[in-house]
Amino acid sequence: MTKFTESAKELLEHVGGKENIAAVTHCVTRMRFVLNDPSKADVTKIEALKPVKGTFTQAGQFQVIIGNDVSTFYNDFVKVAGVSEASKDEAKVAAKQNMNWLQRMIAHLADIFTPLIPALVVGGLILGFRNVIGDIKLLEDGTKTIVEVSQFWAGVHAFLWLIGEAVFHFLPVGITWAVARKMGATPILGIVLGITLVSPQLLNAYGVAGAKEIPTWDFGFAQIEMIGYQAQVIPAILAGFVLSFLELRLRKIVPNSISMIVVPFLALIPTVLIAHTVLGPIGWTIGSWISDVVYTSLTSAFGWLFAAIFGFAYAPLVITGLHHMTNAIDLQLMSELGGTNLWPMIALSNIAQGSAVLAMIFINRKNEEEKQVSIPAAISCYLGVTEPAMFGINLKYGFPFLAAMIGSLVAAVISVGSDVMANSIGVGGLPGFLSIQPQHMMMFAIAMLVAIVVPFILTIIFAKTGMNKFSFKK
Structure with a gap:
């Protein structure tokens, strides 16, 4: 008998049997079940x-948080249950039977962007x-940057752009690859398609607005503008879906003997x-509209x-x-603004939950058993992984979750009110500080402090004033 044999047997019974x-x-931390009848799972007994x-339950999967021992528990469960091991992709496909159209759309977006x-x-x-070494004047009484006084750091600054450009300017390559992979098309064709959107032959997307003349492909009877889509998201997604649609349909009608060609x-x-000719211009227009609406709303x-x-609502969205x-x-x-003022609020929400x-x-400091859950959960939350904290502690009690939402609200208002911008998506917790644009780091630090202090104090207040009877769980 192994470590989790008995618990695995009980879990099998409580999820409704094999x-x-x-x-x-x-x-990393959770068992992911796709159940034929989710109503048969006895949540109270399982927890x-x-x-x-x-x-x-998320994306059609009933998820059971185990923690760092999940792989061992999973192996014991598979042996006890007599079920075959399934890959994450197989589980996601099976989970679609429990998802509505909106959940399926969100699942597709998650599968596209998560690998990136x-x-x-x-x-x-x-x-x-x-930005820190090249834009902030830290030396010689605030008159020069580190790059301006050091050839070594000037070289580092130039060299690192090689990676920055690869990640962001050539982002469409990753997106078209991810879409092709997700839809079951040939990934290398997705990569080739992405490269055609950012080829050096094309006028760089960042230079379109200031260009005196846009080059074209001239076919005699028609001309096509040679515009690149560097850093553009929606054109790449649309192109990836069209490629996948055509390839998958062609596979069904073209004989195997010549299909490779x-x-x-x-x-x-x-x-x-x-x-x-079509998807790029339309996608660019849609993307610009979305970014304008969000940015205008926030400013x-x-x-x-x-x-x-x-x-307030981001944690429930998770x-x-x-x-x-x-x-x-x-x-x-x-891609439109050179940064995002949305992502800092996400990082602050994660910090608030932690x-x-x-x-x-602190409240349950004498409860040694709960510490085995709460301490790793807090650490992982501060590093951007919120599920163990949210589902293992905060939603279990209810009032800590509400306290975190309120703290996130206050911190988000400070962040947006101070025009805080991040360079990009980063680590969604305390290390997210490193992704903030240098000129905004001080105000983001203040918002982070609020996201730490307010939820902490409110949780203790709620615990002492009877809010500990409040719970999100039935």
Whole structure:
């Protein structure tokens, strides 16, 4: 008998038995079930199991938080249940049976942008570092930058742009690859398509506004403008979907004997043509409209209200999975404005959730069993991974979650009211400080302090004034 054998047997019983499991897999901290009948899962009994830190349902999957031992628990569960191991992709496909059209759309967006996040985080940190050494006058009584007085740091500044440019200017390549991969098309064709959107032959997207003349491809009877789509999000998404649609349909009608030659040819060439004549201009217009609406909302006289609503509601959005939509908006803001004022609020919301857990550690400091959940949850939350904190502690008690939402609201208003901008998406917690544009770091630090202090104090106040009877869970 292994460490989790008994608990695995009990979990199997409480999720409705083997026959109720369509698929099961795991991630870093959670078991992910796709259940044939989600109503058969006894949440109360499941959460009473000693290894279980909490449960929630997202994107059609019933997720059970185990913590760092999840891989061991998963192996024991698979043996006890007698079910086959499923990949995350297989589980996501199976989960679609429990999702409505909106959830499916959000799941598609998540699958497109999630693989890109590591590169975006690195790119944001690099841009932030370059700004610090290249733009802030720190030396010689505030008259010169580090780059201006040091050839070494001037070289570093120039060299790091190699990575920054690769991440952001050539972002469409990653997007078209991710779309092709997600839709089951050929990833390398997605990469080639992305390259055609950012080719050096084209007029750089950043130079279009100031260009005296835009070069064209002249076909005699028609001309096509040679405009690049560097850093553009929506044109790349639309092009990726068209490529995938054509390739998948062609596979069904073209004989296997010639499909390797015919399918890529007939899928790629029309897509590139459509991308530069129709999808690119339309996508650019839509993207500009979205970024203008968001930016105008955040910088208008009512920007504080928008910030308050977003700061208060972001954590509940995480529960539903709708927060994945913000990735596309952030990237569009970055391409249009050179930064995003939306992402700092996300980082502040994550910090606020971690601070509420910190207060619960203080309140329940004599509860050694809960510390095994709360301390790792607080640490991971401050590093940008909020699920263990939210589902393992804050939603369990209810009032810490509310305290964190209020703290996030106040911090978001401060951030937006001070025009704080981030270079890009970053680490969604305390390290997110490094992604903030240098001129805004001081005000973001103040907002971070608010996101730490307010939820901590409110959680303690709520615990002492009877709010501890309030819970989001039935």
